[in-house]
Each structure stands twice: as structure tokens, then as C-alpha cells.
Amino acid sequence: MLRRTIRPEFLNRIDETILAGTVNRDHPIRVDAAADHLTFS
Numbered sequence: 001m002l003r004r005t006i007r008p009e010f011l012n013r014i015d016e017t018i019l020a021g022t023v024n025r026d027h028p029i030r031v032d033a034a035a036d037h038l039t040f041s
Contacts, residue, residue, distance in 0.1 A: 013038055 017040045032039045
């Protein structure tokens with residue numbers, strides 16, 4: 001159940017990050033989880 005809750009949020013955020021050019025999609029993307037948000041680098 002938790003996976004179904006997190007997955008759409010994760011996919012939306014990663015799409016936004018790639019489209020904004022914040023990360024290079026040709027390299028591995030690191031995901032960090034904080035208490036209330038995800039960060040990508």
C-alpha cells in the first residue's frame with residue numbers, strides 16, 4: 001500500500017526534475033528522502 005502512495009509522487013517529481021534540466025538523465029540519479037519531501041541529484 002505504501003508503495004502505491006509513494007510511486008506517483010516519485011514519478012511526478014523525477015519527471016519534473018529531468019524536464020527542468022536539474023539532473024542529467026544519462027547519469028544515475030540519486031534520491032534522498034527527508035521527512036516530508038524527496039530530493040534528486
